[in-house]
Amino acid sequence: MIDPTILTIKDAVELIGKKQIKAKELTGAFLDRAHKVNKKLNAYYNN
Amino acid sequence: MLAGIPAAVKDLFSTKGIKTTAGSKVLENYVPVYDATTIERLKNAGVCMIGKTNQDAWGHGASGENSDFGPTKNPYDLEKVPGGSSSGSAVSVASGASLAAMGTDTGGSIRLPASFCNVIGLKPTYGRVPRYGVIAMASSLDCIGHFTKTVYDNALVLNTTAGEDGFDSTTSPQKPGDYTADIEKGVKNLKIGLPKEYFEKLDSKIKESILKAVKTLEKLGAKITDINLPHTQYGVAAYYIIQPSEVSSNLARYDGIRFGEDREKFGSEAKRRIILGTFTLSSGYYDAYYLKAMKVRRLIRDDFVKAFKNVDVLICPISPTVPFKIGEKVDNPLQMYLADIFTVCPSLAGVPSLNVPCGFIKGLPVGMQIIGPDFSEGLLYQVGYAYEQETKWYGRKPEFV
Numbered sequence: 495m496i497d498p499t500i501l502t503i504k505d506a507v508e509l510i511g512k513k514q515i516k517a518k519e520l521t522g523a524f525l526d527r528a529h530k531v532n533k534k535l536n537a538y539y540n541n
Numbered sequence: 542m543l544a545g546i547p548a549a550v551k552d553l554f555s556t557k558g559i560k561t562t563a564g565s566k567v568l569e570n571y572v573p574v575y576d577a578t579t580i581e582r583l584k585n586a587g588v589c590m591i592g593k594t595n596q597d598a599w600g601h602g603a604s605g606e607n608s609d610f611g612p613t614k615n616p617y618d619l620e621k622v623p624g625g626s627s628s629g630s631a632v633s634v635a636s637g638a639s640l641a642a643m644g645t646d647t648g649g650s651i652r653l654p655a656s657f658c659n660v661i662g663l664k665p666t667y668g669r670v671p672r673y674g675v676i677a678m679a680s681s682l683d684c685i686g687h688f689t690k691t692v693y694d695n696a697l698v699l700n701t702t703a704g705e706d707g708f709d710s711t712t713s714p715q716k717p718g719d720y721t722a723d724i725e726k727g728v729k730n731l732k733i734g735l736p737k738e739y740f741e742k743l744d745s746k747i748k749e750s751i752l753k754a755v756k757t758l759e760k761l762g763a764k765i766t767d768i769n770l771p772h773t774q775y776g777v778a779a780y781y782i783i784q785p786s787e788v789s790s791n792l793a794r795y796d797g798i799r800f801g802e803d804r805e806k807f808g809s810e811a812k813r814r815i816i817l818g819t820f821t822l823s824s825g826y827y828d829a830y831y832l833k834a835m836k837v838r839r840l841i842r843d844d845f846v847k848a849f850k851n852v853d854v855l856i857c858p859i860s861p862t863v864p865f866k867i868g869e870k871v872d873n874p875l876q877m878y879l880a881d882i883f884t885v886c887p888s889l890a891g892v893p894s895l896n897v898p899c900g901f902i903k904g905l906p907v908g909m910q911i912i913g914p915d916f917s918e919g920l921l922y923q924v925g926y927a928y929e930q931e932t933k934w935y936g937r938k939p940e941f942v
Contacts, residue, residue, distance in 0.1 A: 499637035499638075500637065501640070502640070502689075502690055502691050502693070502694050503543070503546055503640050503641060503689060503690075503691075503693075503694035503697050503698070504691070504693050504694060504697065506545070506546060506640060507542065507543070507544075507545075507546065507697075510544065510545045516545075517544065517545025517587075517589065520545055520546075520547060521545070521547045521589045521591060524547040524591055524637075524638060524639055524640065525547070525591055527636070527637050527638045528549075528591065528592060528633065528638040528639070531616070531636045531637075531638055531941075531942060532638070534614060534619060534941070535613060535614050535616060535619075535632050535636060535638075536595055536610075536611050536612065536613050536614060536629075537549075537594055537595055537613050537628070537629040537630075537632040537633045537636065537638065538549065538592040538593070538594055538595065538629060538633065538638070539552060539560075539562070539592070539593050539594070539595060539610060539629075
């Protein structure tokens with residue numbers, strides 16, 4: 495399966511429309527990425 | 542159209558039931574009871590909000606270091622700044638931790654971090670996207686915009702957020718339309734102006750990157766011409782009178798009674814702007830500073846209006862430097878203010894401006910600024926898209942990620 499975090503919005507909308515990816519999976523992938531990188535980048539708040 | 546798309550939100554946007562700090566400990570425990578209009582529109586479109594992003598406190602900063610919750614780092618080099626004030630939003634998109642992020646731009650706060658992080662960032666026309674529910678920095682300058690990986694994606698987000706709002710009387714009644722409709726039209730016979738004043742003392746490598754991008758557009762059929770914006774040199778001086786004046790007025794509400802914690806929690810940059818702004822608005826000095834700066838603002842806007850009688854869009858740099866080292870400028874506010882030198886004039890004029898990545902210098906991103914007349918966001922996307930299709934800089938991910 496393709497890594498959802500490399501998609502563009504246009505791609506993601508298309509894949510959701512074709513039911514090739516679920517919105518939940520997409521959001522989950524981005525949340526995982528955010529958790530992984532945030533310790534070093536401090537881009538997100540954790541409160 | 543955006544159902545299921547994960548997006549991040551700068552912590553300046555009020556989010557119902559979710560802490561909104563503006564990057565300041567003054568609002569450390571503030572939980573809004575309503576959503577900003579932009580947030581409401583995105584939620585209605587089905588966007589999934591995945592987090593609030595770090596920022597320079599109150600939007601005061603060009604580097605992303607002035608947050609009470611620690612600096613954000615540039616994913617292309619962890620020792621460098623990501624640009625500010627919408628630092629976390631730019632970084633979230635650049636690092637693949639969101640598909641879109643919301644930001645605000647008063648004097649460059651979207652365009653600068655977008656340029657430092659190799660992402661698309663739009664500052665729309667003043668009044669294009671509602672400000673209701675966004676913590677105000679300088680109300681006559683604040684614009685709501687978006688970060689995305691690609692130009693097309695940015696247009697999709699603006700399709701959702703743009704348009705008149707009954708809660709914000711400064712929004713335009715002009716209907717926004719579909720920003721993707723003409724995006725593939727290309728640049729054949731479009732007239733692009735290069736404002737001489739923006740290239741005069743520019744770093745040679747940055748100049749080279751931007752002129753190379755202009756050459757690409759010329760090959761695609763655009764007509765390139767030099768142009769003058771003669772009052773550009775007064776931009777930073779006028780901006781750093783008008784903006785602190787409005788900041789001092791807006792921050793007066795955080796008195797520890799109506800909103801927020803003890804005023805002692807204001808950081809030194811906020812205090813500096815409150816003092817400056819209170820001074821320039823005070824009796825006896827108002828005419829000499831604020832009024833004069835507003836007159837200069839009109840001259841700067843007139844420069845742009847005149848320029849757009851001869852060209853369709855302008856292209857110029859976003860930043861005089863590539864991302865600099867964390868800590869390098871924190872003790873020198875004047876140096877930090879000069880980071881805004883190329884972004885404040887479009888802000889003062891209220892015209893839209895788009896950052897499009899145009900290369901790398903020693904592994905660090907460079908962006909160019911495409912500026913157009915009022916409500917020409919569709920045209921800016923058209924030019925940006927044409928260039929992006931030729932270069933696809935968004936494909937170059939940070940090694941760290």
